[in-house]
Amino acid sequence: xxxxxxxxxxxxxxxxxxxxxxxxxxxxxxxxxxxxxxxxxxxxxxxxxxxxxxxxxxxxxxxxxxxxxxxxxxxxxxxxxxxxxxxxxxxxxxxxxxxxxxxxxxxxxxxxxxxxxxxxxxxxxxxxxxxxxxxxxxxxxxxxxxxxxxxxxxxxxxxxxxxxxxxxxxxxxxxxxxxxxxxxxxxxxxxxxxxxxxxxxxxxxxxxxxxxxxxxxxxxxxxxxxxxxxxxxxxxxxxxxxxxxxxxxxxxxxxxxxxxxxxxxxxxxxxxxxxxxxxxxxxxxxxxxxxxxxxxxxxxxxxx
Numbered sequence: 600x601x602x603x604x605x606x607x608x609x610x611x612x613x614x615x616x617x618x619x620x621x622x623x624x625x626x627x628x629x630x631x632x633x634x635x636x637x638x639x640x641x642x643x644x645x646x647x648x649x650x651x652x653x654x655x656x657x658x659x660x661x662x663x664x665x666x667x668x669x670x671x672x673x674x675x676x677x678x679x680x681x682x683x684x685x686x687x688x689x690x691x692x693x694x695x696x697x698x699x700x701x702x703x704x705x706x707x708x709x710x711x712x713x714x715x716x717x718x719x720x721x722x723x724x725x726x727x728x729x730x731x732x733x734x735x736x737x738x739x740x741x742x743x744x745x746x747x748x749x750x751x752x753x754x755x756x757x758x759x760x761x762x763x764x765x766x767x768x769x770x771x772x773x774x775x776x777x778x779x780x781x782x783x784x785x786x787x788x789x790x791x792x793x794x795x796x797x798x799x800x801x802x803x804x805x806x807x808x809x810x811x812x813x814x815x816x817x818x819x820x821x822x823x824x825x826x827x828x829x830x831x832x833x834x835x836x837x838x839x840x841x842x843x844x845x846x847x848x849x850x851x852x853x854x855x856x857x858x859x860x861x862x863x864x865x866x867x868x869x870x871x872x873x874x875x876x877x878x879x880x881x882x883x884x885x886x887x888x889x890x891x892x893x894x895x896x897x898x899x900x901x902x903x
Contacts, residue, residue: 600842601852602873605631605668605824606860608647609638614860615652619659621863625870629664629696630656631854634671637707650683657691664694668788668824668854669770671702673713673721677728678753681735685759693760696786697732700770701725722775723747729767729783736764768822772801774808781808786820788854795841798823799848822852829861842872 604622608615615632622630632652638644649667656665665687670680688695701721702708708715716724727745734741735755743750759765766785771777780787787805789798802821809816823845827835842853855869 600846600850600872600874601628601822602869603627603629603631603663603852603854604866604869605633605854605856607633607635607639607856607858608649608652609644610860612647612655615647616655616659618857618860618866619656621866622870623660623663625867626873627663627870628852628873629666629854630660631666631668631696631698631856632656634667634669634674635704635707636674636711637704639704642706642710650687654687654690657687657694660691660694664696665691666696666698666768668856669698669700669768671704672699672725672728673702673708673715677731677748678735678750678755680728681732681755684732684765685736685755685757688759688761688765689757695759695761695765696768697765698768698770698788699725699729701776718773719775722771722773722779725769725776726779726782729769729779733764733767733783770824774804777801777805777808778812780805780819781812781814781816784819786822786852788822788824788852791823791825791838791841791845795844795848798845798850802849820851821849822854823850824854824856826856826858827861828858829865830859835865839869839872 604627606615606618619630632649634649635646636648638646649670653665653667684695684697701718705715724747727747731741731743731748731750734743735753736759741750741753767783768786768788769780769784770788771780772789789801791798805819806816809819825838827838829835845853
């Protein structure tokens with residue numbers, strides 16, 4: 600299984616940069632941030648803007664792929680977002696994963712004067728936005744008259760370094776979202792809140808959605824986002840112990856989302872869980888024998 604690392608841009612920039620450098624050096628598949636203007640649980644928590652931060656990450660991270668898990672479709676005009684993504688793809692040397700979803704954080708929409716339509720409309724916006732973005736990345740000019748967006752001879756130059764375009768990663772669970780994912784995504788991601796069984800059932804529904812559209816379900820990589828609290832070693836251990844079950848259910852990629860910057864030891868041990876064929880092996884060997892995650896309780900610094 601591929602293993603990536605994620606840290607929300609809710610910490611001081613030097614802490615973020617150190618995390619990115621460490622994760623890159625340890626051989627993670629990708630390094631991720633998120634796209635919010637307010638904190639997730641506390642609106643007033645200082646939060647750096649996601650795509651500006653991602654551009655900085657593109658320079659600091661030299662080997663791993665990078666991405667935003669996930670961009671809110673309601674926050675930016677899709678033509679502008681397409682340009683932003685191309686820019687980051689070039690800065691990174693062609694290592695961008697383009698993560699996007701329907702958005703959900705109502706408070707920041709209200710605070711910034713952004714429309715917050717119903718979930719069904721946001722899903723429809725995502726479907727249309729991905730159609731526009733893909734065309735801008737692959738066509739010389741785009742004229743588009745949609746329900747939500749209108750373009751007139753729109754130009755997006757340069758094109759992405761990655762051809763035909765950066766991998767599109769869409770996060771979602773509900774049936775309408777699975778239809779959008781089946782239509783557009785190169786990778787699907789689902790949060791782990793409800794555990795492996797629910798992930799597996801949703802994974803099967805995505806395969807069914809692909810069949811309805813006539814798309815080969817193998818074209819979409821399946822991934823999960825695990826949420827880890829480094830200050831709670833038992834919580835971290837219990838989450839990581841679920842990785843084999845996710846793999847059995849068809850998960851190919853796990854994004855480890857840290858709620859606090861992890862200790863160096865914890866980050867290294869997490870890196871050693873990955874499929875070593877996907878990135879060069881780290882200099883330190885993986886744990887041998889015994890319980891696969893028994894090291895977690897010892898590796899986590901109590902104040903990490």
